[in-house]
Amino acid sequence: EAGVAQSPRYKIIEKRQSVAFWCNPISGHATLYWYQQILGQGPKLLIQFQNNGVVDDSQLPKDRFSAERLKGVDSTLKIQPAKLEDSAVYLCASSRGIPIYGYTFGSGTRLTVV
Amino acid sequence: AQTVTQSQPEMSVQEAETVTLSCTYDTSESDYYLFWYKQPPSRQMILVIRQEAYKQQNATENRFSVNFQKAAKSFSLKISDSQLGDAAMYFCAYRSGTSGTYKYIFGTGTRLKVLA
Numbered sequence: 001e002a003g004v005a006q007s008p009r010y011k012i013i014e015k016r017q018s019v020a021f022w023c024n025p026i027s028g029h030a031t032l033y034w035y036q037q038i039l040g041q042g043p044k045l046l047i048q049f050q051n052n053g054v055v056d057d058s059q060l061p062k063d064r065f066s067a068e069r070l071k072g073v074d075s076t077l078k079i080q081p082a083k084l085e086d087s088a089v090y091l092c093a094s095s096r097g098i099p100i101y102g103y104t105f106g107s108g109t110r111l112t113v114v
Numbered sequence: 115a116q117t118v119t120q121s122q123p124e125m126s127v128q129e130a131e132t133v134t135l136s137c138t139y140d141t142s143e144s145d146y147y148l149f150w151y152k153q154p155p156s157r158q159m160i161l162v163i164r165q166e167a168y169k170q171q172n173a174t175e176n177r178f179s180v181n182f183q184k185a186a187k188s189f190s191l192k193i194s195d196s197q198l199g200d201a202a203m204y205f206c207a208y209r210s211g212t213s214g215t216y217k218y219i220f221g222t223g224t225r226l227k228v229l230a
Contacts, residue, residue: 003158045217101164102149105160
């Protein structure tokens, strides 16, 4: 099966600009996750979708971050306006349901805010 | 709140030798899962091995095995016959078995270098 697709692979923006990341999960996977991985740290969950509903967004900075999952398939994560501390790798992952065997990650988008 | 600690920022191992990566965690839950993920320079997190907390038997996957000490809240990864392709960041992760969210709590990672 095809993996989790993410784009773009790299993005450089100036602070206060906006940016969007796209994720296409594995076909049939109902659960989709966005993680933020700051350099030197482990990934941290930003938001979890079950189909097109939000299950957990407790660590999403909602004043500047937003995410949507239209029709329960693709997802977009947006940052507006970006801050220097948003520089990180943004990883998308998906799982069929309860991820007893873990979930499948994409290769992420590396964001640099200058 | 649950926490995961990896106290070794970097480890080195000679090719064909064995290396052990350490991980400790803190939780008050009895139902949970533990994972080791590998992250090569491609950035994709790849599942190495998983362990259910209710199982006493340590998980093994080919050259990879864990030492799960539930009372000590320790979950170390042993890599036998190390290969050059094992070089990567390794992350230990915890997932609650009771929470409605399936989020991982990750440690800060251990960079493994394999010397030829």
